[in-house]
Amino acid sequence: MTQSNENQSSVSVEKLKWMYEQMVKIRYYEDQMVEVYTEGKKPVFNIGAGTVPGEMHLSTGQEPAAVGIGAHLKKEDTVTSPHRPHHHAIAKGVDLKRMTAEIFGKETGLGKGKGGHMHLFDPEVKFACSGIVAAGIPHAVGAAMAAKMKGKDWVAVAFIGEGAANAGAFHESLNLAALWNLPLIVVVEDNAYGISVPKKSSTSVDSNDKRADAYGIAGAYVKDNDPIAMYLAAEEAVSRARNGQGPTIIEIETYRYLGHFQGDPELYRDKAEVPGLRELDPIVKLKEKLIEKSTDEKELDEMEERAKQEVDEAYQFARDSNFPAPEAALEDVFTS
């Protein structure tokens, strides 16, 4: 299902601005992370060294999925995210300072430095992620169950990559959500690869929204990494969920500008691929759209400044925070 231009123009300028600012924030956040991640890893790259050690999966280029649905969510809605979580977290309103501190391994972090970048938990805005592919989907099913049991109109969104749609947890979760008619939306971000394996070598259908038929639920496909089309598809899915009409799968065609993780030699893809994708940048396109809609360029500049300032402050907070005491490793195995 593709949204017509007519539908596209129905999205309010306010919403478009919100999405734009969030996308700018996400992009800038990830751009900063690219830099920070290399601190202490030069001249020889060593994954376990530097300001931010460990694996790092960035979402540069994949902003539309997060903001298109984020624009419809409220604090009480749940989001689960995989190993590539920053864009989802930012669009959900996760505390940026504490998130960044967590990624820096600091005691002020969301998990006091225990979790790291793949394990961010902010119960204030009901956000969680996991480093195990597809693991967040059943958790979103559970959050949707809880909403239904409590008689609330809250929804749960599980973000996954296209690679995760071949895991058992995806299929089991969708059947369950369909069977119990739960307010669940699974957003499949098709960035064309699961690490090095192209989608066509891993997936028996060309798009995962087709799999909705197998569970008797709604499916939508968003092409061209288009945040506005994503917004419209999400609008339908979220209202379906809030109205007790069951789950939806939305697949969005998106672009991974960077490696699977930072340090990925990317020998499995053509060198020309990414520059080609960057030509189609969704942030540039949305900005043009906003200018077309006679948004004051000064206002856009201000939005960009505001977004960047928030990110800069978050990084500064992370840098200024302390590392946890070593013995703190022994705490929190059980909660009181």
Add this chain to the structure above:
Amino acid sequence: METAKKRILTGNKAMAEAIALEMERDSNVFVLGEDVGKYGGIFGSTQGLIDRFGAERVLDTPISETAFIGAAIGAAAEGMRPVAELMFVDFFGVCMDQIYNHMAKIPYMSGGNVKLPMVLMTAVGGGYNDAAQHSQTLYATFAHLPGMKVVAPSTPYDLKGMMISAIRDDNPVVFMFHKSLQGLGWMDQLDASVEHVPEEAYTVPLNKAKVAREGSDVTIVGIQMMMHYAMEAAERLSKEDGIEAEVVDLRSLAPIDRDTIVKSIKKTSRLLVVDEDYLSYGMTAEVAAIAAEHALDELKAPVRRLAIPDVPIPYSDPLENFVIPGPERIYEEVKKMMRS
């Protein structure tokens, strides 16, 4: 002076070479797993194989561990010899039913009538800030369960020889390789991850520990990184304190080589067991029990254990360093033991 040319290989190349030799030797051997093709395995275990053997015998799979490990079982029952890769051992959770209720039990439940000649290779270990879901070894989790041989080689030479043995073995073998010992360019560069490896095929048994360093004062038992850390600590003990530690590289978790352990304890009368796995119910407890059962009277001091103190592996550097034993802690522990 010995001038024979040395073939210095990294751990990952030694492993890939072993698989290649067996693929050449036996057309039933094939490899499957995530990113084992063009990428060559995230930790390099299948490097170069797809170029030599093609995509028919080196299969990139979807992220469907239950399906492809289960398929390896089905193919093995038909007489194929699959080498399946579970990218990180931590991902066992999504496919443990296939591994344990099936791969490990079918041979037994069939009264030995069904053979499953397969290898499940998997990357283990932490120490590079990959946090709770990507840093475990889970040695004991697998070794506890009957029906699979579980090995964890510590050197390139053993990686090659034990991989060849594992592929030739008619039983399922869980082959754990340590990420830090693969000699990968993007991790810490450890001397222990490179050494001379002969070109031809050779086997190393799957049930024998190795005395990696002889000593008379204390026995340190470890595996993979902990064995190498024990060697470091032993050198320092020798130099600075005149204490001679004997280091036993366990190599195989199941079956475990009791004789080598007991023999060493009888020689030194002191035992320290070091493990990069959780403390309770683990390998350290198993080795301590072997000491209690077979060498109690020989011990001059209580057995000591160093392992991860029953917490998930934390992300942040000071926390992770606190929970994973290192050479310094081993050194200190031995000194304490020698005082008692």
